[in-house]
Amino acid sequence: MAPACLLGVCSLLCAWSVVTGHPCSLDHQGWADCNGKSLLHAPSSLPSNITGLDLSFNSLVMPHHGTLLMNFPSLRSLNLSSNALLALRSAVFSNLRALRLLDLSSCSIAYLHTDAFKGLGNLHTLLLRNNSLQELEVAFFLPLKALFHLDLQHNTLVSLDTRSLQLMEAVPQVRLEGNPWVCDCTAQPLQQWLQRRQAVQVTCASPLGLRGWEVAALDSQDLGCQMKQRFPRGLSTTQQITVTHSNTTTPPSGKGGRSWPYLVGFLVTAIGISILIALAAKCKLFHKNFASYRHRPLPETSSIRGSPMEDGSSWDRGASESHPMPGAADLQAEDDDGFIEDNYIQPSEQLPEEEEQESHISI
Known part of the structure; x- marks a missing residue:
């Protein structure tokens, strides 16, 4: 019963393809084979519920805007190898959200837009070998959440940055052979x-x-x-x-974290020396100030023998010998002081002195 049903479906698809006139062949599993038919676009007469499509070895033209295949939302496998695609624009496969395998081998691709694979969150295998890719941007990997196998063999990659390699860590199988690595x-x-x-x-x-x-x-x-x-x-x-020490001049990696005790010891020593210097300077200044305030007491007049006049004259001579003569400025200051003191003498005190001087003159 089952073989008869399969045979009926196959014959129906074959008859439909003959009636519609498209060049592709269909099988009972929903696979459309359009290999080597010199096609510029995917035939619009293909049933929209196909799950596999082979468009390899054709002359497909990539659209500048929009998607490549508009009418095949159930597509799970797509083979576009050996087409001169040259560049993949933004979101060119965005309507193929059920796609699991995408073969873009030998398509002379030299440019990939950062959003070229936008919408392919279920993509499992991506084949990009035998192209002309010189670099891979980080955003190229972001939409490919379920990617398991990535083939980048025989491109023109010379290096990969650290961020791209980190994103490629989530891909279990990556092929990078045949690139001109520097x-x-x-x-x-x-x-x-x-x-x-x-x-x-x-x-x-x-x-x-x-x-x-x-x-x-x-x-x-x-x-x-x-x-x-x-x-x-x-x-x-x-x-x-x-x-x-035998192989390299770099220090052992374990010693780098033990240098902080030496730094702390150096700082403590420097602070201690600074404190000692400050204390020494302070003590020296203290002794200097103490010596400047030391005075010898004056001799008492009662302990000196002789008359007051002699005492005064001898004391004046000693003072003159031990101290230099005052200058004009000092004399002027003394005169000023005397003048000020005379001005403060009351008139009542001057009258007796004047009378005594007049009495002497009369005598």
Whole structure:
């Protein structure tokens, strides 16, 4: 019963294709084979519920705006290989949300818009080998949430940035062989990524000294980069120091975090020395001020023998010998002081003195 039904469906599809006149062949599983028919566009007469479409080895023209295939929302597999597509515009496959496999091999693609694969959230396999891609932007990977297999073999990629490699970590199978990789310091992220993935057959194309070498087998010295020495987890600290001094001039990685005690000790020592210097300067200033305020007491008049006049004259002579003569400014200051004192003498006190002077004159 079942073979009879399948035969009936197949004959019905074949008869329908003959009536409609499209050049593709259909099978009972919903696969349309349009391989090598010199088509410029996908035939609009194909049933809209097909799940597979082979348009390889044709002359398809990519639209400048809109989508490539408007009438096939149930498509799960699409083969566009060996068409001169050259460039993929934005959202050209956005209506194929059920697509699981997309083959774009040997299409001479040199440009990918960052939103070229927008809407392909269910895409499982993407084949881009044998094209002319020179770089991959980070946004290229963002719509491909379910991607499992990515084939980038035999393009013109020379390097990949760190962000793109990080996004490619979520893709279990990635093929990068056959690209002209430049093995210099910029290839260090790629080298580390390949070592983690244990990928082989990814070889250098330049410089000449490294041509044909596997990128994953190179080290930092081969790439011309200055890197810290890395050690396996099983090595002890003594072994790490021995290997470091014998192979490289960089210090062991474990010593970098122990330098802070030396810094703290240096700061404490500097602060202590500064405090001692400040205390020493303060003590010296204190002694200087103390010495400047020391005075010798004057001799008492009662302990000096002789008449008051003699005492006064001797004291004046000693003072004159020990102290220089006052200047004109000092005399002027004394005269001024005397003048001020005379001005403060009351008239009542001057009268007796005048009378006494007149009495002397009369005598």
